[in-house]
Each structure stands twice: as structure tokens, then as C-alpha cells.
Amino acid sequence: MVCGLGFVLQAEFCRYTYKSACDTNHKPQTPHNKMIIVTKQQQIEMNRHAESEYPNECCGAVLGRFENDKKTVQQILPISNMREPEAKHNRFLIRPEEFLHCEKTARKSGLDVIGFYHSHPDHPAEPSQYDLEHALPVYSYIIIAVAKGHAEEMTSWELQNDRTQFNRESM
Numbered sequence: 521m522v523c524g525l526g527f528v529l530q531a532e533f534c535r536y537t538y539k540s541a542c543d544t545n546h547k548p549q550t551p552h553n554k555m556i557i558v559t560k561q562q563q564i565e566m567n568r569h570a571e572s573e574y575p576n577e578c579c580g581a582v583l584g585r586f587e588n589d590k591k592t593v594q595q596i597l598p599i600s601n602m603r604e605p606e607a608k609h610n611r612f613l614i615r616p617e618e619f620l621h622c623e624k625t626a627r628k629s630g631l632d633v634i635g636f637y638h639s640h641p642d643h644p645a646e647p648s649q650y651d652l653e654h655a656l657p658v659y660s661y662i663i664i665a666v667a668k669g670h671a672e673e674m675t676s677w678e679l680q681n682d683r684t685q686f687n688r689e690s691m
């Protein structure tokens with residue numbers, strides 16, 4: 521299946537994004553965050569979004585704070601349901617302008633973009649090869665498995681620094 525939260529980013533933008541993430545003081549110096557704190561209400565919001573877009577994938581950003589050994593989610597920012605109908609075939613891709621919108625929204629509240637979420641319709645909540653190839657370090661990647669229209673398992677992953685694999689985060 522074609523799935524994943526990809527970044528259609530030109531090299532320039534990609535460098536900007538990653539540099540800005542590393543330059544911010546309250547971002548972690550060590551890349552391995554093993555925990556992400558997500559409230560029940562935030563999980564419900566992501567599940568509802570995933571179910572509403574079934575059988576297509578949904579995607580969105582997760583805003584919050586980086587701390588020493590964990591990330592804390594403060595706000596869910598749906599992306600795919602803001603798009604034009606004709607753009608829905610690649611809804612799982614976060615475009616550069618959408619990424620910037622997320623960054624600006626986060627900054628207004630004194631938050632950071634700490635990750636992204638997307639759904640796997642009728643597929644397990646595990647990262648695909650496509651997800652691995654399009655992920656960036658530092659961020660959390662939350663995946664929601666939606667079976668026959670009902671959100672089931674939710675998992676969170678962070679890319680290992682050498683980009684060879686994802687490590688699962690506890691929620």
C-alpha cells in the first residue's frame with residue numbers, strides 16, 4: 521500500500537527545517553526521546569479525524585513541548601481535512617506550505633511542532649518502508665490503525681539518528 525507521512529520538501533527547505541529544529545534551545549540535544557505524553561482527549565481527537573477520513577489516510581501535526589527525555593502534546597492540528605478535494609490523492613504528504621503553517625500555529629502558542637500523525641486504513645499501526653524513507657529525526661510519528669472505519673491501535677515512533685529504523689515510543 522502507498523502510505524506514510526512524507527515530506528515533499530526541496531533540499532533548501534529540508535535544511536531550513538532541520539537546522540531550525542536543532543538551533544532551538546529547548547529542543548533536545550540527544551535525539552532519542554522514548555516517551556510522548558498524549559492525553560485521552562488528544563487520542564480521541566486523532567482517532568475521530570482518522571475515522572472521518574476512512575478509507576483514506578488522514579494526517580496532521582502534533583504541537584507541544586520538548587523536554588529532556590520526553591515530549592508533551594498540547595495541541596492536535598489536523599491537516600488533511602483542510603485540503604481541496606482534488607488534492608486528496610496525496611493527503612498523506614505534508615507539503616512545505618503546510619509545514620510552515622504548522623510551525624507558525626505552534627509559535628503563536630509558544631509551542632513547537634513535535635511530531636505528526638497519520639492513519640493506516642485496514643493496516644497495522646506500524647511504520648511502512650515509505651514512512652521510514654520520508655521521516656525526519658527528532659519528531660514523533662504517531663500512527664493510527666483504522667480497521668473497517670474504526671480507530672484501533674495507536675502507536676508512536678521516532679526515527680533513529682542513522683535513519684535505518686524507527687524506535688517505538690511509549691505513550
Ligand SMILES: [Zn+2]
Pocket residue numbers: 523524525638639640646647648651663
Ligand atoms: Zn504510514
